[in-house]
Amino acid sequence: MSDHITEYQGSATMDKITSLAKRRGFVFQSSEIYGGQNGAWDYGPLGVELKNRIARNWWKEMTQLHDDIVGLDAAILMHPRTWEASGHVENFTDPLVDCRKCKTRFRADQIPPENLAAKKCPDCGGDLTDTRKFNLMFKTHIGAVEDEAGIIYLRPETAQGIYVNYKNIIQSNRMKIPFGIAQIGKAFRNEIVTKNFIFRTCEFEQMEMQFFVKPGTDVEWFNEWKKRRWAYYEKLGVRMDSLRWHRHGPDELAHYAKDAYDIEYLFPMGWKELEGVHNRSNYDLTRHTQYSGKDLQYIDQENNNERYIPFIIETSAGLTRTLLMLLCDAYDEEKVISEKNSGSAEGNASGDTPHGTGGSADDWRTVLRFHPAVAPVTVAVLPLMKKDGLAELAQDIRSGLKEDFATDYDQAGAIGRRYRRQDEAGTPFCVTVDYESKENGTVTLRFRDSMEQIRVHKDELAKRLYQEIKAYKRIK
């Protein structure tokens, strides 16, 4: 394990991230015109692209790159017995205390122990109630009558949808142990403390993979999955000294877990869980066997029909939390020296005379250094000027790239300012079309991170972009 930094090194703060996210259309408060809905957020045009790309990237990593993992998309609504079997009805609780004076509700494990012992509110000094268990599952009713028989839960994790389908998948897809099932989907938790933007919300998305193994091989597979999940973040270009492992102590271990590690990220508000890698033993399938009455043993046909209940290694990451991590990790502010468009004068597409970069010689830029695999826009096409056929040529070039890349087009304002807008959206490549392009078909390819500019023939662009994406290494 590498040495870790202890203080957040980036220039992001949660305030800057929240305001950039809103300004550029990554994330909006849910139902904002009504004052907002606590614990719920909406993903705008750039946000939904980023979220979809993170999901697709994880999906590719887990399914396409692993022959022994298949996908599933299970329903959010499940038979209520599921949650009795899983232990959620009994155990999925937070300890809560209320202040009788200021009415604030706290998680008992998140206030100073001395306040809890003295039953004094950390905010106003008022009296605290006794600690009560509060179940985090959202409960609602299904059917026309609101009675006990119609109680149904919004799933608090996606994992159970995988466990109840494990036999179906073995039968339909002839899977043999060891194998895994991957799923991405919504989960709901009635979280009491939902601060820190989208870090902890009541409605969120998970990317979970459950890997079924023979008992006795579980420790080996657990270590293997720890390695693979660590390598995944490395491949995504995350600052690796901002990640660390945290092993759950005996009093942190969930009721199902034999061993558990979290991958934590150093967010601006401190080290926080990003993903859990858990050895869930045979707890889940044993319980579902008991509660459903169905035999969920695996029959090993290659081994004299040996029967056993598999152990499960789980990798459970938050999709929306990963999005927040990537926003923080990618965020940078830096001073730049005036940036010119190579081979030609600075351009202002909306005016007639080419002029400045849109800032002074010593300019600051905000840049999101997303990996091109997840960046909401991969390439933006910018005509240096609107006139003289440059806009038409740029549109043509964009059309040629659309089928293969997420593109944007911008012709408004000075070229320097347009580069800044793309930097702030995290677009890794800009293509600038100028007078030389008309003459010899070459365009400027500008790299977000280094701001380096090279000339490439327009017919070579797609190939070059593929190469650059494949070879991408974060430089800062």
Ligand code: ATP
């Ligand atoms: P915490 O201790 O933060 O409440 P947890 O240990 O209960 O989380 P898990 O049940 O292991 O979390 O969930 C797996 C992953 O799902 C977490 O690592 C996190 O990325 C994500 N996640 C869990 N709860 C939330 C939430 N309320 N909002 C956003 N993401 C969440």
